[in-house]
Amino acid sequence: MGKAVAIIGTGQTKHGRRNDVSYPELVREAVKAALEDAGLTPKDIEGVVSGTMPSMMEGISDTHLYFADAICEVGKPVLKVETCGSTGQSIAHCGFYWVASGAADIVLVVGSEKMFEGDGQATMSTVADPWFLKPFSAGAPGVFTMQAMEWMHRFNIPEDKAREAAALISLTNHDNALNNPFAHIKITMTIEDAKNAFIITYPVRLLDVCPTSDGACAVIFASEEKAKKICKKPAWIKGVGFRGEEYFLGESNKSIWPSATEAAKHAYEQAGIKNPLKELDVAEVYNPFTYQEMIFYECFGFCPRGEGPDYVLKGTFTMKGELPCDPSGGVLCTNPIGASGLIRLAEAALQVTGKAGARQIDGAKLALSHAMGGIDQFNGVTIVGADL
């Protein structure tokens, strides 16, 4: 893994419809908050990594030029990384590797999106080629729903049971978001609301699907020496894993999702985690779709294959459960895509440093964060811990 690396500061914007600020102003909000959290100034930053969804989201392609000043990149080395939904984890890994290599001591990582300015699904449909996948993909919901249908079928999961579990996941995340001052969607809802909501791509309904959000997140990575000097309570990076898959959806088995499974396994090996359900205290799973969240639980070893709904229905992943998932309300309630994967990591870091406020899991010492991107193509996992 290289040298030890810690997170010494995180910052998030208030997420939602942010037409009160321009895109660079939005990004600066997160950067300023992260610098304040770490007690640093822009001068202390040695390198910057930024990333968004593929650039058509905001109609400006060279986003890291547009908000160069907001991410303090003037006079500094800059990297930009894009992997769709998994951008947040990709840029985090980039920052981690930069510091772990010993080439820099303090690196700023910034993810952002301003989705209300364009059209999310229209942009996301350009992720696919125009000849084979795009015409039939029905945007992100179509892709994820076909995956969920395949998963239910292969593991003989009764549709009613999966529906019930997905509704509980929706309720849990929406309840959790009420405790998160940064969250976008803050509503009180019931299981029945989730089950009767408008159909997007059957069986996925409106409350099974994430919103589009404006928002940004910044995370500051530091070497062991600097972290110990600057930060009273750093969050240490314990493991990172990232995997890609073939381009065409039909070429791999998405019901057991090799990239998600292998990315987690790689991170667990580094972190020395053998039984994630027992050893992890909290997880921030990238969950834009309730049904897909259950596939992640299985890929990450939180439960056996095909038993995701059973574990959900017995409350394993609620705030009081054995492994609380997405105390922040997750992507389901807040989704500025280029920031979403980094928000998962920032939230995990807040948890293991005891700074998560009303959404804090008591005594959390080891946390998983995750993001997924591409056409079900990429998965990234980062494990953080309270101890080096």
Add this chain to the structure above:
Amino acid sequence: MADEKPKEKPREMRAEVTVPYEMAVGSNWHRFFEGLKEEKILGTKCRKCNRIFVPPRSFCPRCFDDNEEWVEVGQEGRIETWCYSNLMFPGQTLKPPFVPVQVVLDGTDMGFQHRIAGFDLSDFEKVRALVKFGGRVRAVWNKEKKGTIFDIDYFELVT
């Protein structure tokens, strides 16, 4: 003056980006689309892992070897997975509702993305009663051929 905040909410200004593209499909996919004009579905085969790819791949993504062998595959297959789309957004080709599907065509080893149609799709409960995992489907050809994926109009249920 500098301390005074504007009383109005800052405005949004319209911007638009429209860019036409002429994208190269390459000889591999060109041959596939030419095949569709003749109502043939063509795939390529990897000589190392023996998998047959539709859409054809000029190389095997796992073995990274050139795929030089072409095969005509079946026009029928089984439903690997499907969904029911009720979603519309700018740039979407098909009007909802429509039924995206992954079909494993006979003689191939992976899902081929297309759509199921040929009956009333307006009520998803009725669609659900008809479309089954593992169910058989068959390509229905468009009379007018343009050398695109829509030369196959849709896949119909084989009953």
